[in-house]
Amino acid sequence: MAGGEDAAAWRGERIYQNYCATCHGAGGDGAGRTARHYGPPAPRDFTRGVFRFRSTKTGQLPLRADLVRTVTQGVPGTIMPGWSGVLGAADIESVVRRVESFSPRFADASSGEREVAPVGTAPAPSAEAIWRGRRVYLAMQCWQCHGLGGRGDGPSAPTLKTEDGVPIRPPDFVAGTYKAGGSAAELYRTIVTGLDGTPMPSYLDSTLILREAAQSLGALEGLLGPQEIDDLRRYLLAQPTAETYYALGESEQKALSDGWRWDLIHYLRSLSRAGAWWRRLLGINPAL
Amino acid sequence: MSRSKMVGMVLALVAFPAGARAGGGALKGAVHLEGAAPKPAKLSVTKDPAVCGKDKPSEFLILGKENGVKNAVVSLEGVPQGSPPAPATVVIDQKTCQYTPHVQAAPAGSTVELRNSDPVLHNVHGYRQGGTTLFNLAMPVQNQRTKQTLKKAGLSWFRCDAGHTWMSAYVWTFDHPFFAVTNGSGEFAINDVPPGKYKLRVWHEGWKPKGGASSPLDTDPISVDQPVVVEDGKTATVTVNLK
Numbered sequence: 061m062a063g064g065e066d067a068a069a070w071r072g073e074r075i076y077q078n079y080c081a082t083c084h085g086a087g088g089d090g091a092g093r094t095a096r097h098y099g100p101p102a103p104r105d106f107t108r109g110v111f112r113f114r115s116t117k118t119g120q121l122p123l124r125a126d127l128v129r130t131v132t133q134g135v136p137g138t139i140m141p142g143w144s145g146v147l148g149a150a151d152i153e154s155v156v157r158r159v160e161s162f163s164p165r166f167a168d169a170s171s172g173e174r175e176v177a178p179v180g181t182a183p184a185p186s187a188e189a190i191w192r193g194r195r196v197y198l199a200m201q202c203w204q205c206h207g208l209g210g211r212g213d214g215p216s217a218p219t220l221k222t223e224d225g226v227p228i229r230p231p232d233f234v235a236g237t238y239k240a241g242g243s244a245a246e247l248y249r250t251i252v253t254g255l256d257g258t259p260m261p262s263y264l265d266s267t268l269i270l271r272e273a274a275q276s277l278g279a280l281e282g283l284l285g286p287q288e289i290d291d292l293r294r295y296l297l298a299q300p301t302a303e304t305y306y307a308l309g310e311s312e313q314k315a316l317s318d319g320w321r322w323d324l325i326h327y328l329r330s331l332s333r334a335g336a337w338w339r340r341l342l343g344i345n346p347a348l
Numbered sequence: 349m350s351r352s353k354m355v356g357m358v359l360a361l362v363a364f365p366a367g368a369r370a371g372g373g374a375l376k377g378a379v380h381l382e383g384a385a386p387k388p389a390k391l392s393v394t395k396d397p398a399v400c401g402k403d404k405p406s407e408f409l410i411l412g413k414e415n416g417v418k419n420a421v422v423s424l425e426g427v428p429q430g431s432p433p434a435p436a437t438v439v440i441d442q443k444t445c446q447y448t449p450h451v452q453a454a455p456a457g458s459t460v461e462l463r464n465s466d467p468v469l470h471n472v473h474g475y476r477q478g479g480t481t482l483f484n485l486a487m488p489v490q491n492q493r494t495k496q497t498l499k500k501a502g503l504s505w506f507r508c509d510a511g512h513t514w515m516s517a518y519v520w521t522f523d524h525p526f527f528a529v530t531n532g533s534g535e536f537a538i539n540d541v542p543p544g545k546y547k548l549r550v551w552h553e554g555w556k557p558k559g560g561a562s563s564p565l566d567t568d569p570i571s572v573d574q575p576v577v578v579e580d581g582k583t584a585t586v587t588v589n590l591k
Contacts, residue, residue: 108480119474119483119496170499200488201469204510215395216511223473223481225563254484259509261471261486268489276467276490278398302491 072154075147080155083139088162098139100226109163109171110223112255113240116174118262121165123174127156137237177252177264180318182244185326193327195295196320198280199273205259206230208283210331220259228258236332247325267317267324271301373578375424376537377586379530379550381415386555391564393445395511396468400445404514407450408555408567416534417552417590419451421518424526424538424576425547433525435497437461440506440517442470442487447506447517451553453529456501456521464492469510477502484509503551507565516565518553543580547573550588 076084083092083103090105104111113130114122131152134142143152160166183189197203197210205220207213210233222228236242240250254262274296280289305313389406410418435457441448443465462472464487474482474496482504483496498504501523508515520527528536554567570590578584 108478110480118485119481201510204469216509219394219511219513220509221563223475223479254486256481256484259471259473259484261473261484261509263486263488265494266486266488266492268492270489272467272490279396279468302489 068154069157071151072156072158075151075155076158079143079146080159088159100228101138101222102224102226103140106159106162108257109165110257112257113250114253114256115176115179115249116253117177117264118254118256120174121172123176124153124156124160127159128152131156131159133241135239136241137231137239177249177262179245179248179252182248182325183322185244185329189323189326190330192295192320193323193325193330195292196269196324197327198284198292199269199296200263200267200320200324201279202324206233210234210328222259223257230260233328233331234333236334242329242332242334244322244325244329247328248321251321251325263321267321268305269296269299269320270305271296271299273299372540372542373580374537374539374583375541375548375576375578375586376535376583377422377588378534378536379417379420379422379552379588379590380534381409381411381417382589382591385409385411385415391514394513396445399466399468400512404446406555407516408553410450410532412531412533414533416530416532418530418532418534419518420530420534420536420550420552420590421451421453421520422528422530422536422538422548422550422588423453423520423522424524424541425549425573427524427526427542427544427546429524429526429542432456432523435459438519439463440472440519441465442472442508442515445470445508445512445515447515449517451518451520451529453520453522453527454498455525456499456523458498458521460496460498460504460519462487462494462496464488464490466490470508470512470515471510473507473509475505475507476500477504507563513563514565520551541578543578545575545577548576548586548588549573550590552590 077086081092082094084090084106085092088106090103092103095103109121111122114126116122132142132144134140165171203214205214205216207217212230212232217229220228231238238246240246252262252264254260274293277289277293305316386409390403391406392403393400412418433455436454437459438452438454439461441463445466462485464470467490469488471484471486473484476482485494487494498519498521501521504519506517526538526541528538530536550572552570554569556568557564558566558568572588572590574586574588576584576586
């Protein structure tokens, strides 16, 4: 109904100007009056049509549900609050439509394609999985940006910039604050979709642990003890070669990649010291 | 710092009869550097020297004989045509921490096949005109291949975020088939052009750093337009100078 749509659009605009424009700008360009007082990350510039927190593949727009989720729960570790205590679901939906209207990409049929990268269910964590996950973390070279201890201080970290040229650091996995959520399913989503606009790429087709990687461990010499490098080499020699992997059917490839991904995710979660103080006191690992 | 300051000069516009051609005429020519060639520069390798080497020759300005400029992208604007050209596949390989080839052109809708021939982590961060992210794909494994489609016409460029800050590549995509990339001698040819008067656009990534740039790869690109006339059954020749 035209009248209903107009009313919803008007309401979305009122809510946006009332709650969002101070940071995100009256025109949705991320340059609200208060924005300059806050350190990075800056409020999102919606006019660019690029979003970090999505269920969709890299380069694609987020689903409306992704934007609704971000507005509802906020972005931990940034000044973006969750609005679920202030705005009802219908209001969040209207303001998300207003946000979409700032970029022509949403209305453009050719750029509006959205394919969800499916997430699946996490297997139960275990000490074994965490052990394997550490090896995935090293073999896939996550440490180059994320650091050997997961604190965001890897050798590439000082050179990292967002697409706007603003320096950015990877998150500190030990502090355990994740902008897109730190549950196993949320970490899986982040890894396969990448955070567009940042240096974090999509690993949808790239979660691969292949035997050939056993020959390229030179970069770790001197950074890790010989025992750990040896363990890593033995783990890699037990993995499929590239020829074997690429000869598998698509579903078998995905099963292997998922296995490596969930191991990695259990390892990342085991690093986190976030959680109730009594858990830490009792040595109860929140990831297990 | 406007593009209009970079002026190309047409030295000659000559028509050679080349026999009757069912598809119209053709255009060939060369892009040259006017003036003295700047000293070849090097970009420092700041990560993974065991794989990437000590430094890389900068690819901003690659000159051949008679200062012919390689990797300029030329296209004809305003050509009436039927259906857009069929999409193709272009390949970009990452070898010793350099994208190969540096500059390509293809029909819009073409697939870019990305390959990592290096035993180090690279990611291919694609950008579209305007500087927004086109995609960002991790390539941690040697001999890995992955694909992306460049749906729209325009310029896309590629960078590595994984510490290899000197890597860059460009792909121009067009809705029409009248484009070419200059070779090592700065030469190009565009065939089967319907006769008429058109605008030849020459794009080059530029070799002068952009003011206030955060990366040495951010140069001021050069874009030069030149009117050309293509006659039926003949090959028109044009020379464009960049400075």
